[in-house]
Amino acid sequence: MDVQVVNCMTCEEFVRVFGNVVERCPLIAAALWSRRPFSSTLELENGFNEFIDSLSIEGKEGILRCHPDLAGRELLAGTLTVESRGEQGQAGLTSLSSADALRMNQLNSQYKEQFGFPFVICARMSDKDRILQQLESRVRNQQLQELQCDIEEVKSICRLRLQDIYNRAAKSTK
Numbered sequence: 001m002d003v004q005v006v007n008c009m010t011c012e013e014f015v016r017v018f019g020n021v022v023e024r025c026p027l028i029a030a031a032l033w034s035r036r037p038f039s040s041t042l043e044l045e046n047g048f049n050e051f052i053d054s055l056s057i058e059g060k061e062g063i064l065r066c067h068p069d070l071a072g073r074e075l076l077a078g079t080l081t082v083e084s085r086g087e088q089g090q091a092g093l094t095s096l097s098s099a100d101a102l103r104m105n106q107l108n109s110q111y112k113e114q115f116g117f118p119f120v121i122c123a124r125m126s127d128k129d130r131i132l133q134q135l136e137s138r139v140r141n142q143q144l145q146e147l148q149c150d151i152e153e154v155k156s157i158c159r160l161r162l163q164d165i166y167n168r169a170a171k172s173t174k
Ligand SMILES: NC(=O)NC1=NC(=O)NC1=O
Pocket: 023, 067, 068, 069, 070, 083, 084, 085, 087, 088, 118, 119, 120, 121, 122, 123, 124, 157
């Protein structure tokens, strides 16, 4: 997707295209529309990262709370966003054994109880064994350490979702 196409988008088009780059946080895209014109698609990605980094602790916690649990209730209920469903599927979370699903649910609950926000990891860069291992090790971290770790994972999810958007646009113009 040419950055000039992005720069010509109305706010409505911009939010429609980029509104779920940060899971269920279309406000961030609506805010970043003000930064047009972007000199490159990388500058847009940096905009997402800078916006997230500029938030207070509560704001960052709010972003994390908009992320569904991995292999959680929403996956079972079929209410995940298209992006999250695809990411969780790629990590093998849609075909867990009942023992792994139970373990994941227990660890997610323990993590959320301890930190007040959900465990977040870029599922596409992981798999169910590593996710379980990360959950078991990170639940022992300190609050602020985990907040920052989750936020870095959100940025990784954003980077890959932006790449998907550009790749889909490139395919549709061929
Ligand atoms: N709690 C989470 O880590 N959620 C997610 N990770 C992803 O990669 N996509 C999600 O929805």
